Amino acid sequence: MNSRRQFLKTIGIAGSAIAAASVSRVAMAALPEPVLQNKPDTMPPLIPDSGRPYNPVVTLNGWTLPWRMNNGVKEFHLVAEPVVREMAPGMKAHLWGYNGQSPGPTIEVVEGDRLRIFVTNKLPEHTSIHWHGQRLPNGMDGVTGLTQPAIRPGRTFVYEFVARRPGTFMYHPHADEMTQMAMGMMGFWVTHPKSKHPLIDEVHRDFCFLLNAYDVDPGSYTPKIMTMLDFNLWSWNSRIFPGIDSFNVSLNDKVRIRMGNLTMTNHPIHLHGHEFVVTGTDGGPVPKNARWAEVTTDVAVGQMRQIEFVADEEGDWAIHCHKSHHTMNAMGHDVPTMIGVDHRSVVKKITNLIPDYMVMGERGMADMAEMQMPIPDNTIPMMTGEGPFGSVEMGGMFSVVKVRKNQKPGDYSNPGWFKHSPGTVAFEHTGIMAEPARFQSETGQSMPLKQQTNTGIEFEIRKPSGHSGH
Ligand SMILES: [Cu+2]
Numbered sequence: 001m002n003s004r005r006q007f008l009k010t011i012g013i014a015g016s017a018i019a020a021a022s023v024s025r026v027a028m029a030a031l032p033e034p035v036l037q038n039k040p041d042t043m044p045p046l047i048p049d050s051g052r053p054y055n056p057v058v059t060l061n062g063w064t065l066p067w068r069m070n071n072g073v074k075e076f077h078l079v080a081e082p083v084v085r086e087m088a089p090g091m092k093a094h095l096w097g098y099n100g101q102s103p104g105p106t107i108e109v110v111e112g113d114r115l116r117i118f119v120t121n122k123l124p125e126h127t128s129i130h131w132h133g134q135r136l137p138n139g140m141d142g143v144t145g146l147t148q149p150a151i152r153p154g155r156t157f158v159y160e161f162v163a164r165r166p167g168t169f170m171y172h173p174h175a176d177e178m179t180q181m182a183m184g185m186m187g188f189w190v191t192h193p194k195s196k197h198p199l200i201d202e203v204h205r206d207f208c209f210l211l212n213a214y215d216v217d218p219g220s221y222t223p224k225i226m227t228m229l230d231f232n233l234w235s236w237n238s239r240i241f242p243g244i245d246s247f248n249v250s251l252n253d254k255v256r257i258r259m260g261n262l263t264m265t266n267h268p269i270h271l272h273g274h275e276f277v278v279t280g281t282d283g284g285p286v287p288k289n290a291r292w293a294e295v296t297t298d299v300a301v302g303q304m305r306q307i308e309f310v311a312d313e314e315g316d317w318a319i320h321c322h323k324s325h326h327t328m329n330a331m332g333h334d335v336p337t338m339i340g341v342d343h344r345s346v347v348k349k350i351t352n353l354i355p356d357y358m359v360m361g362e363r364g365m366a367d368m369a370e371m372q373m374p375i376p377d378n379t380i381p382m383m384t385g386e387g388p389f390g391s392v393e394m395g396g397m398f399s400v401v402k403v404r405k406n407q408k409p410g411d412y413s414n415p416g417w418f419k420h421s422p423g424t425v426a427f428e429h430t431g432i433m434a435e436p437a438r439f440q441s442e443t444g445q446s447m448p449l450k451q452q453t454n455t456g457i458e459f460e461i462r463k464p465s466g467h468s469g470h
Contacts, residue, residue, distance in 0.1 A: 031077055031118050031120070031156065032067070032068045032075045032076070032077040032118065033077070034077045034078075034079045034099060034120065035065060035066050035077070035099060035105075036079075036099050036100035037063050037099060037100050037101055037105065038083070038084070038100040038101055040061050040085065040086045040101075040239065040243070041061065041245075042058060042059070042060055042061050042062065042245040042412065043058075043059065043062065043063035043064070044058070044412060045057065045058050045064070045412075046063070046064035046066065046108065048108075050067075050068075050069045051067075051069060051074060051110060051113065052110040052112075052113070052194060054108070054110050054192035055192070055202065055203070055206060056108060056206070057106065057108060057188075057190050057206040057207065057208050057258070058205070058206065058207050058208070058412055059105075059106040059188060059207075059208055059209065059237065060207055060208070060209035060236055060237050060239075060244065060245055060247075060399075061209075061236075061237045061238075061239045061243070061244060061245050062101070062103060062105065062106060062188070062209070062237050063101075063105050063106065064105055064106045064107070064108050065078070065099065065104075065105035065106065065107055070116070072114060073114045073115065073116050073160075074109060074113050074114065074115050074116070075115075075116045075117075075118070076107060076115070076116070076117045076118070077117075077118045077120065078098045078099060078104060078105075078117060078118070078119045078120070078129065078187075079098060079099050079119075079120045079122055080096065080097075080098055080119065080120070080121050080122060080123050080127050080129075080151075080173075080185065081096070081097070081098070081099075081100075081122035081123060082094065082095070082096055082122075082123065082124075083095050083096065083097040083100055083101055083102050083184070085097065085101065085102045085184065085238045086243070087214075087233065087235060087238060087239055087240050087243055087380070088239060088240050088241070088242060088243025088329075088380050089242075089243060090378075090379075090380060091240075091243075091378050091379060091380045092221065092378060093184075093214060093216055093221055093222070093223065093233075093238070094221045094222045095183050095184035095214075095223070095238065096123060096180060096183035096184055096185050097184050097185060097238075098185065098187055102183075102184030102185065102186075102238045103184065103185075103186045103187045103188065103210050103212070103237055103238060104171070104185070104186065104187030105187060106187060106188040106189070106190065106208060107171070107187065107188070107189045107190070108189075108190045108191075108192065109163045109189075109190075109191050109192070110163065110191065110192045110193075110194050111163055111164070111165065111166040111191055111192065111193050111194040112162065112163065112164075112194045113162065113163045113191075114160075114162050115159075115160065115161055115162065115163060116158060116159070116160050117129075117158070117159045117160075118156055118157075118158055119151060119156065119157050119158075119159065120155075120156040121151045121152065121153055121154065121155055121156070121157075122153070122154075123153060123180075124153060125153065125176060125179075126144070126150035126151055126152050126153065126175055126176075127144075127150065127151050127173045127175045127176075127180060127185070128142045128143070128144040128148060128150060128151055128157075128173055128174050128175045129142045129159065129171050129172070129173060129174070130142035130143060130171065130172060130173065130174035131159070131161075131169070131171050131189065132169055132170045132171060132172065132189070132260075132282065132302075132304075133167065133168075133169040133170070133189075133282035133283070133304070134161065134163070134164070134169060134189075135164040135165055136161035136162075136164070137161060140159050140160065140161045141174075142159065142173075142174050143174040144174055144175035150175050151175075163191045165191065165284060166191045166192060166193040166194075166197060166200060166284075166285075167190075167191055167280060167282065167283075167284050167285070168189075168190060168208070168258045168260070168280055168281070168282060168304045168305075168306045169188075169189035169190070169191065169260075169282055169304065170186060170187065170188055170189055170210060170260040170262070170282075170304065171186065171187050171189055172185060172186040172187070172262060173185050178225060178226075179225045181212075181262055182214070182215075182223055182224075182225040182227065183223060183225065184212065184214070184223075184238050186210055186212065186262050187210075188208045188209070188210055188258070188260065190208060190258065197285070199279070199280075199285035199286070199287065199288065200279075200280070200285055201254065201256075201279070201308065202254075203253075203254045203255060203256040203308065204249070204250065204253035204254050204255065204409065205247070205249050205253050205254075205255045205256070206255075206256045206258070207247055207255070207256070207257045207258065208257070208258040208259070209236045209237045209257075209258075209259060210236070210237055210259070210260045210261075210262055211234075211235075211236060211259060211260065211261045211262065211263055211267050211299060211321075211397065212235050212236075212237070212238055212262050212263055213231035213233065213234050213235065213263040213264065213265075214231060214232070214233040214235065214238075215227035215230065215231045215232055215233070216232065216233055216330065217232075217330075218330050218375065218376045218379040219376025219377055219378060219379055220378070221378060228264060229264060229265065231263070231264070232329070232330040233329060233330060233396065234263070234267075234321065234325075234326040234327075234328075234395075234396035234397045235396065235397065236397055236399065240329055240380060240395055240396050240397075241327070241329075241384075241385055241392075241394050241395050241396055241397070241398035241399065242384060242385035242386075242392075242394075242395075243380075244397075244398065244399040245399070245414070246316075246399055246400040246401070246402045246414055247319065247399065247400070247401045247402065248402045248404070248407055248411070248412050248413065248414055248415060249311045249401065249402065249403055249404075249407060250311070250403075250404060250405070250406075250407040250408070250409065251311065251312065251314055251403055251404060251405045251407075252310060252311065252312050253310070253311045253403075254308065254309075254310055254311075255308065255309055255310070255311050255401075256279070256306055256307070256308045257306070257307050257308075257319075258304065258305070258306040259299050259304065259305050259306075259307075260282070260299070260303070260304040260305075261299040261300060261301055261302065261303055261304070262301075262302070263301065264301060265301065265323075266298050266299065266300045266301060267298070267299050267321040267323065267326060267397065268296045268297070268298045268299075268321065268322040268323065269296065269297055269298075269299055269305075269307075269319070269320070269321060269322070269397075270295060270296040270318075270319070270320055270321070270322040271295055271296075271307070271309070271317065271318075271319045271401065272295075272317040272318045272319065272401075273313045273315060273317040273401075274295075274309045274310075274311065274312070274313060274317065274401075275293040275294065275295055275309065276293070276294060276295070276297075276307040276308060276309035277291040277292065277293055277294070277307065277308055277309070278291065278294070278297055278305055278306065278307055279291065279306050279307070279308045280305075280306040281303065281304055281305060281306070282303065282304035296322055311401065311403040312403075313403060314403050314404065314405060314418065315402075315403055315418045315420075316400050316401075316402055316417060316418040317400065317401045317402075317403065318398065318399075318400060318401075319398075319399050319400065319401050320394070320397055320398040320399070321396070321397035321398075326396050326397045327394045327395060327396045327397055327398045328382050328383055328394070328395045328396055329380045329381065329382045329383070329384070329395030329396055330379060330380070330382065380395065381395070382395055383395055385398070387417070388417040388418075402414070402415055402418065404418075
């Protein structure tokens with residue numbers, strides 16, 4: 001905590017913003033101590049030490065908010081505040097979030113829990129929290145102006161409701177949403193079933209993350225909040241590849257991954273090497289007879305999806321958004337397509353004027369991944385990530401599901417790269433290319449003619465009754 005305060009002070013953003021929203025010590029005294037976290041690591045699951053037991057989730061590059069029990073009520077304390085989020089090693093963004101981080105901590109409760117959530121506003125402007133997908137009293141729904149007054153800077157509001165149905169949910173402000181969500185204010189919410197549920201299976205690993213997007217100019221720190229579509233950082237839990245942790249599981253684990261989309265566009269999330277089924281949405285569990293196997297599922301804006309699969313293929317399996325622009329980091333989108341263009345004569349003329357001029361993209365854009373091009377401070381290359389065989393040429397919404405025989409239950413640590421058995425990796429052919437044997441149909445046509453029938457052959461006649469005769 002200290003180092004972060006120091007950092008804020010050093011870079012000088014602490015000034016008016018935080019001071020304006022300082023909360024009096026007396027007012028805070030009766031509240032549950034706000035728990036803060038500012039490391040970008042994936043924290044181990046929070047094993048519940050009070051209340052009904054459940055199997056906790058693991059938040060990708062995030063954590064779960066502890067609570068206290070107060071006369072049978074679970075009490076949480078969220079603090080809305082400016083944060084510094086490392087989006088990937090080498091790139092930090094000045095965001096808004098909760099309890100030291102964007103996204104805020106995951107809230108995990110159990111169906112039937114009575115909840116009290118204190119929300120303290122340390123932002124320079126008012127806010128509120130909407131509990132996306134919850135059944136609750138209308139006045140607890142968190143829509144500024146409609147169901148409650150705004151939480152002004154420096155004030156604390158209390159939300160009270162019962163977690164009525166189990167499932168996969170999220171929370172976010174319903175006040176100046178365009179700004180506050182563009183700045184990273186959001187968090188995950190999981191309500192576990194109170195007992196064995198016919199549509200909610202027990203799993204070995206249960207991961208969750210939010211899809212979010214930012215527009216941070218290369219070399220700068222604060223997202224542009226007016227951007228509607230042309231975001232340049234496509235992130236999972238405010239992290240971009242190669243900063244997104246891998247999903248580390250044991251061979252044959254049943255794995256659940258929960259996702260929610262708070263960007264301005266849809267994300268078809270694709271898993272390699274396995275088929276999964278969508279077992280639930282923010283509307284609840286999907287009936288078993290309505291599930292089908294997929295390898296890509298689209299998560300539309302404001303939707304949540306939980307997918308499940310048995311990780312029965314060892315290896316390092318990519319998981320990513322299938323929109324190819326969403327697996328890249330910040331770039332200029334107005335680069336013309338130069339594939340096939342011979343620059344040589346032009347380059348000479350240009351370098352007379354601009355000695356540093358560089359030809360880009362005449363063989364495609366893959367060179368960008370390895371190019372040692374000077375980029376502004378606080379900027380991650382557009383395509384990057386070093387794998388065991390070279391550059392992965394990815395960015396943004398990309399990670400890896402690592403399936404290993406010897407990953408112990410409860411061990412979420414990164415096992416390193418997969419060691420392929422000999423003869424199981426695609427390889428370069430170096431011999432003489434033999435002429436492949438091709439199927440030759442009789443006439444060379446795709447639909448060969450029927451076999452000619454000779455005359456003079458006796459045909460066996462089949463009568464409609466099924467009896468045969470001559
Ligand atoms: Cu996407």
